[in-house]
Amino acid sequence: MNLYRNLAELLGARIEQGLYRPGDRLPSVRSLSQEHGVSLSTVQQAYRTLEDRGLATPRPKSGYFVPPARQLPALPEVSRTTQRPVEVSQWDQVLQQIGGAPTDTLIQLGRGRPDISSPTLKPLLRSLSRLSRRQDLNCLTYGSLYGDLGLREQIARLMLDSGSRIAAEEIIVTTGCHEALLTALHAVCQPGDVVAVESPSFHGVMQALKGFGMKALELPTDPLTGVNLQALELALEQWPIKAIQLTPNCNNPLGYIMPEANKRALLTLAQRHDVAIIEDDVYGDLAYSYPRPRTIKSFDEDGRVLLCSSVSKTLIPGLRIGWIAPGRYLDRALHMKYMCTGSTAQVPQLALAEFIKGGHYEPHLRRMRAQYQRGRDLMSEWIARYFPPVVKVSQPVGSFMIWVEMPEDFDSHRLNRLLVEQGVQIATGSIFSAAGKYRNCLRMNYSTTSDEVEQALRIVGETVAGMLVE
Amino acid sequence: MNLYRNLAELLGARIEQGLYRPGDRLPSVRSLSQEHGVSLSTVQQAYRTLEDRGLATPRPKSGYFVPPARQLPALPEVSRTTQRPVEVSQWDQVLQQIGGAPTDTLIQLGRGRPDISSPTLKPLLRSLSRLSRRQDLNCLTYGSLYGDLGLREQIARLMLDSGSRIAAEEIIVTTGCHEALLTALHAVCQPGDVVAVESPSFHGVMQALKGFGMKALELPTDPLTGVNLQALELALEQWPIKAIQLTPNCNNPLGYIMPEANKRALLTLAQRHDVAIIEDDVYGDLAYSYPRPRTIKSFDEDGRVLLCSSVSKTLIPGLRIGWIAPGRYLDRALHMKYMCTGSTAQVPQLALAEFIKGGHYEPHLRRMRAQYQRGRDLMSEWIARYFPPVVKVSQPVGSFMIWVEMPEDFDSHRLNRLLVEQGVQIATGSIFSAAGKYRNCLRMNYSTTSDEVEQALRIVGETVAGMLVE
Numbered sequence: 001m002n003l004y005r006n007l008a009e010l011l012g013a014r015i016e017q018g019l020y021r022p023g024d025r026l027p028s029v030r031s032l033s034q035e036h037g038v039s040l041s042t043v044q045q046a047y048r049t050l051e052d053r054g055l056a057t058p059r060p061k062s063g064y065f066v067p068p069a070r071q072l073p074a075l076p077e078v079s080r081t082t083q084r085p086v087e088v089s090q091w092d093q094v095l096q097q098i099g100g101a102p103t104d105t106l107i108q109l110g111r112g113r114p115d116i117s118s119p120t121l122k123p124l125l126r127s128l129s130r131l132s133r134r135q136d137l138n139c140l141t142y143g144s145l146y147g148d149l150g151l152r153e154q155i156a157r158l159m160l161d162s163g164s165r166i167a168a169e170e171i172i173v174t175t176g177c178h179e180a181l182l183t184a185l186h187a188v189c190q191p192g193d194v195v196a197v198e199s200p201s202f203h204g205v206m207q208a209l210k211g212f213g214m215k216a217l218e219l220p221t222d223p224l225t226g227v228n229l230q231a232l233e234l235a236l237e238q239w240p241i242k243a244i245q246l247t248p249n250c251n252n253p254l255g256y257i258m259p260e261a262n263k264r265a266l267l268t269l270a271q272r273h274d275v276a277i278i279e280d281d282v283y284g285d286l287a288y289s290y291p292r293p294r295t296i297k298s299f300d301e302d303g304r305v306l307l308c309s310s311v312s313k314t315l316i317p318g319l320r321i322g323w324i325a326p327g328r329y330l331d332r333a334l335h336m337k338y339m340c341t342g343s344t345a346q347v348p349q350l351a352l353a354e355f356i357k358g359g360h361y362e363p364h365l366r367r368m369r370a371q372y373q374r375g376r377d378l379m380s381e382w383i384a385r386y387f388p389p390v391v392k393v394s395q396p397v398g399s400f401m402i403w404v405e406m407p408e409d410f411d412s413h414r415l416n417r418l419l420v421e422q423g424v425q426i427a428t429g430s431i432f433s434a435a436g437k438y439r440n441c442l443r444m445n446y447s448t449t450s451d452e453v454e455q456a457l458r459i460v461g462e463t464v465a466g467m468l469v470e
Numbered sequence: 471m472n473l474y475r476n477l478a479e480l481l482g483a484r485i486e487q488g489l490y491r492p493g494d495r496l497p498s499v500r501s502l503s504q505e506h507g508v509s510l511s512t513v514q515q516a517y518r519t520l521e522d523r524g525l526a527t528p529r530p531k532s533g534y535f536v537p538p539a540r541q542l543p544a545l546p547e548v549s550r551t552t553q554r555p556v557e558v559s560q561w562d563q564v565l566q567q568i569g570g571a572p573t574d575t576l577i578q579l580g581r582g583r584p585d586i587s588s589p590t591l592k593p594l595l596r597s598l599s600r601l602s603r604r605q606d607l608n609c610l611t612y613g614s615l616y617g618d619l620g621l622r623e624q625i626a627r628l629m630l631d632s633g634s635r636i637a638a639e640e641i642i643v644t645t646g647c648h649e650a651l652l653t654a655l656h657a658v659c660q661p662g663d664v665v666a667v668e669s670p671s672f673h674g675v676m677q678a679l680k681g682f683g684m685k686a687l688e689l690p691t692d693p694l695t696g697v698n699l700q701a702l703e704l705a706l707e708q709w710p711i712k713a714i715q716l717t718p719n720c721n722n723p724l725g726y727i728m729p730e731a732n733k734r735a736l737l738t739l740a741q742r743h744d745v746a747i748i749e750d751d752v753y754g755d756l757a758y759s760y761p762r763p764r765t766i767k768s769f770d771e772d773g774r775v776l777l778c779s780s781v782s783k784t785l786i787p788g789l790r791i792g793w794i795a796p797g798r799y800l801d802r803a804l805h806m807k808y809m810c811t812g813s814t815a816q817v818p819q820l821a822l823a824e825f826i827k828g829g830h831y832e833p834h835l836r837r838m839r840a841q842y843q844r845g846r847d848l849m850s851e852w853i854a855r856y857f858p859p860v861v862k863v864s865q866p867v868g869s870f871m872i873w874v875e876m877p878e879d880f881d882s883h884r885l886n887r888l889l890v891e892q893g894v895q896i897a898t899g900s901i902f903s904a905a906g907k908y909r910n911c912l913r914m915n916y917s918t919t920s921d922e923v924e925q926a927l928r929i930v931g932e933t934v935a936g937m938l939v940e
Contacts, residue, residue: 091805099615113611125603132598140788141583145569175645178812191661211809318610320815335561339681340810342648345790
């Protein structure tokens, strides 16, 4: 199975990097089979994967071609980082952007919310409603500290898709992925410790580092392949790093999937330097390619990977259900879970277990993956249409967030202030950096792509353009 | 208002301490009025309060008498503590007792669960059910980091009953009181800091101290009036205490209400030594006396009290809704809240706000207070009937937990093992001490008092008796 995926990744990267231009004929199945020493059917499978990702189009009797339509803007730069551990700042910025309640008067492109209007979620809401009404003592009181066993069994089953065989007993249910990540950090680090993170990186983790008095070491990160492994190796030699925290699948905010070879290499580095890996897989099930990418956890043999996830991006954030598979750190993670929230609400756990067990999760995912992929294409098109051509744009291969880079001296804080006056909000880039870098960048959500969102995009693009000519 | 309450507390303490014996005539209204320099109606109000608490019975034309029926066993000793900060242990014990899921095969007298079968909860369950079904984007997505404003307004209104005027904007909704307490500790302390606690004390807080690498200083605590203020003053002079954490109202596990004068004195001490007070009021609304006791927070003028509470004991634990009013520490508390769980689930918040706003909270409380008071009387009776006379028993004036002290060398861990074989579970005393004291004590729940519970009490009593004659 890995052979065709590796080949697909390789070809995909070449196409996305522009080695093959739109309209170009791609290498024949036979030549690739010879070049890589794999069977014809392996190459065919790789091409079908590329087809699913919209990177190759078959023409009868002529082979595969790069689709002509999609004109991709330039990618953001590989991040330049200072390569020393820093204390995390930016709380004021984070608070300003995520502190408020949802509102109907502001189009919040900056929030990481999925679309929860899909009818495929109905069975989940029905279960929630029925279980709330039942007034069952065991359902409305304190549950097990580990979480409901039935749900943990379903989560273990889902994890098979990302390549992991984990027993239900090795999983702790948490109040969203937030609690899972906090639990993971606390399980492996002490105040003062250094944690290596991608750059840009999820602000929730960095604020937890700040809260615990830990330091973030931001690693240079490629917008297509993720964290730079040479830089990581150097950092591991130079600094007393205790853990590496990353989101290798459908990265937030850059949208890449780290190639499998890189995941393995990263794990080897972690083993050699004996550091833990805190893997956030909250977007992994939303990869546009099928089968979904493997987790680093799936290659883990000595329990050093703490896998954190939730259904807040795939299903409904308001359930506040996440989980952690903490490997060898199970005891410490459980203690932290107890400290944080005592136990997780039971009704959403039972409803979620029913939903997955009833076979509703996969159909919902298929629908959302397709919707988000169309959203990505629309969003890219709108950015090309409404933004000045100087901007650089990420090419997400999963999830529903896109990253836009403006020229270096651009001020996205000012942009956001101007936008809020016009009823639109974006996430400023600096909250994704411990040191407040990426002030010239922004992140936007394309989980829904209504006319209203297009209008909002137009407002953002025009405001950016206006600021650039000032 | 304070005059009659102070007088009632004074008289109540005298009665409970045995200064007046069952059947004794209590001082006349006139003599008390002269002795304390208060009006006749103030004394009458004080007596009515004592009547409500079952401590005084009026006889027409003869005045007030100590009720003859209630034969109280001896009180537990004032706790003897080592008076130096220690690192918290006992996690294994806690985990063993609270780690598991609710089960029908074990009568769990050791858990702190309220009775959730009352029909007065139905409106809450209906709201939960309806809101879950509605599939409203704003209701099922991430809410405000502070919590729903409508709920915070209702919480602020409830707080008036405990004497606090706090704006909704000063309250943060949390995932149960656990998250509130963790947030409070993190807001005022650093690793290595010393926190003074009651002894015995709630294990959740002590495990949080352990998790954060803080130390607990256990203070001698009186089973009727709470923490010993002289000992606290000495400790404040001797040790670099950063915060005092306590549950002054319907204390867990001892069931006392700290007299108002002591609350004021404690606050003065905290001011003089500039330490924060973390007040757990999760049982305060379950005091058997009316009006409910005031919080220390209600006397706080400089924002040094962080008030933590929830509806897990008054309504339904499974809602996982609590709150913190962190005074001057609002910013730090909010950051910790973000670290822990990002945001609190919206549906239970909205349902709870509806429930309180709809006027359903107070009637439910009245019913539960009466039920728990009857439960206290029954439980005391059963202990007197089934336990060996050597045991000492707390006299809870609120909530639904009772504390039993056996002779000093008694091993409640062994007792629990013997009980579990017979389908009963109790909370061993040692989890309520940072240093594992109170191994000779146990805590039991009387939120429900069915025949089954009486049978369980008989089993506990007989097993204790059997161990004592070995």
